Amino acid sequence: MPVKKRIAVAGGGAAGMMAAIAAAEAGAEVVLIERNEKTGKKIYITGKGRCNLTNSCPDEEFFSHVVSNPKFLYSAVYGFDSAAVRDFFEAAGCRLKEERGGRIFPVSDHASDVIKALNKRMDELHVGIRLNSIIRSVKKNGSFEIKLDGGEIIRADSLIVACGGKSYPSTGSDGSMFGMLESLGHSIREPVPALVPFHVAEKEECIAAQGLALKNVSLILKDEKKKLYEGFGEMLYTHFGLSGPLILTASSYYQKKRPKVAKLYIDLKPALTPEQLDARLLREFEENKNKDFSNVLGSILPGKLREVFPGRVAIPGDKKVNSITKEERKRVADTLKALEYHVTGCRAFEEAIITQGGVNVKEVDPSTMESRIVPGLYIAGEALDVDAHTGGYNLQIAWSTGHLAGISAAEEG
Ligand SMILES: Cc1cc2nc3c(=O)[nH]c(=O)nc-3n(C[C@H](O)[C@H](O)[C@H](O)COP(=O)(O)OP(=O)(O)OC[C@H]3O[C@@H](n4cnc5c(N)ncnc54)[C@H](O)[C@@H]3O)c2cc1C
Structure with missing residues (x-):
């Protein structure tokens, strides 16, 4: 024989388990090493315990959701x-919707059904x-x-790192493998937290509005000069700053540049043009001439704001609406269209x-996931300098790169 x-x-997460399966299917003898008492510990908490394991968008669209190094992923994802x-999951007994x-x-x-299938x-x-x-080591x-x-020392012809x-x-996933990869000659692009909430200078305001979720708002993130990200969706005020899906996505673009100055502009009325908004304000103000400004805001803004x-x-x-000037009304409209926040940083890992x-990723062959520095070493999943939006894209990266590393390692040599 x-x-x-x-x-x-190395690593029994999404990428490691898929790599082990692909390598074993290709005929290799595989041992998977995991520090935890069980495999797939992170998968349990994905998608709020439901595991959003991939996204059905066409392959070409997939790459527009990848923030760092999308081209590196072409071979693996295709x-x-x-x-x-x-x-794969349906065949392994995990029915999907x-x-x-x-x-x-x-x-x-149940995310646990994804882990069970693996x-x-x-x-x-x-x-x-x-x-x-x-x-x-x-x-x-x-x-x-x-x-x-x-x-104890485990010996192997090839090693797939999926830590x-x-x-x-x-x-x-504490990053302990990065030092070991450096000792083998690899360079590591500094790991930073992404898809993470923001700290903002307007903390007191966030504390006052804590718990308020704004649906259907649009957001622009800018540095001193240019737009870094623009999106539409839902955000949330918290005791330290801003969170919610829209903010998490914006954080990935903030972290890519880490600008000295970063400002967020929230459009609270994205469905209205500035002219339509002015007409709406004029109507509200005329219908409520003798009311206080703060009372009229009730029909324009959500509670805590x-x-x-x-x-x-x-x-x-407490200013009476009939004494609000045209300039003041313009200020209201401009602020509703671009409520400004100053980003001071991100929350932690x-x-x-x-x-x-x-x-x-320059040190890894994208057609095999093999290291260009250490032959026989393969790297897959989040350990690589790749990251994507929420929506199932990050797990898809783990499955794709894990699968490619597994078959390449089994077939090489
Ligand atoms: C709260 C949360 C929710 C998420 N939800 C989603 C979602 O719904 N959809 C989606 O696509 N993505 C989601 N993600 C992202 C996704 O979970 C990850 O991108 C993906 O799990 C990465 O897989 P991986 O196998 O590369 O790494 P990991 O899942 O981090 O696995 C690495 C494994 O290696 C082990 N390990 C590390 N170092 C060592 C060592 N020295 N010795 C032995 N073992 C070691 C770890 O214990 C771990 O089990 C979510 C992430 C989080 C934190």
Whole structure:
């Protein structure tokens, strides 16, 4: 019997499990090493426990949702795209459904069913699983020597690193593998938290409006000179600043540039042109001539913003509407169309859905996921310097790069 190629997979998350399955399907003997007591710990908390495992958008559109290094992902995604991922999970017994915006979830709404399907497939393929095993160092002396906590050494012909980034370190992805990859000669683009809430200078205002969710607003993020991001959706006021899906997406573009000055402009009335908004204000003001300004705001703004808005436009809340000047009305309209916030930073990795940064993709062959620096070493998933919007795109990256790394490692040599 020909000797099977022995492949070690570091990390039992989405990318690592898919890599192990692909390598074993291609005939390799696979051992997967995971520090936690179980595989897929992060998958449990994805999609608020429901796991939005991919997105049904066409492959070409997929790349417009990737923030860092979309071109690097072409081979991986075209080779194992969303349709292939859906076929894989359905065949493994996890029935899927589609929701708004092409988001794909298990029919059961339980992320645990995604993990069960992966574990079942690994079991069928006799993937060896080493749980509670922290990798402390990696060396290459002909074969790979993977040293675990406690001193045991696992040897393998190839190694697939799928240890994730630094987000939600409580799930096991603490970035500890980056130092080991550096010791093998790789460079790491500084990992930073992304898809993460913002701190803003207007903190007091956010505290006053805490809990308020604004639906259907549009947002522009700018640095000193140019627009970094423009989007439409939902945002949320919190005790430290701003959050919600629209803000999380904006954070990925903020982190890409980390500008000294970053301003957010929220259009609270995106459906109205400035002229239509002025006409609306004029009508409101005429119908409520003898009321206080703050009372009229009730029909224009949601609850908690009403209290802070007079300060924003420097019009006393108790000023009678009939004495508001044309300039003041213009100020109200301009502020409703572009409520300004100054971004002072992002929340930490503990609250970040994704890590931006990671292994420099120039050092990885995009057609195989093999390291250009260490032959036989493959890298997959969030450990790479790739990240995408919310909507199932990040898990798709993990499945695609994991799958490609797995088949390449099994077939190489
Ligand atoms: C709250 C939250 C919700 C999310 N929701 C979604 C969603 O709905 N849809 C979506 O597409 N994406 C979502 N994401 C992003 C997605 O979960 C990740 O992009 C994806 O899980 C990355 O997979 P990975 O296998 O590359 O890394 P990880 O899932 O981070 O797996 C890495 C594994 O390696 C192990 N490991 C690390 N270092 C070592 C070591 N030294 N020794 C041994 N083992 C080690 C870790 O314990 C971990 O299990 C979400 C993320 C978070 C935090």
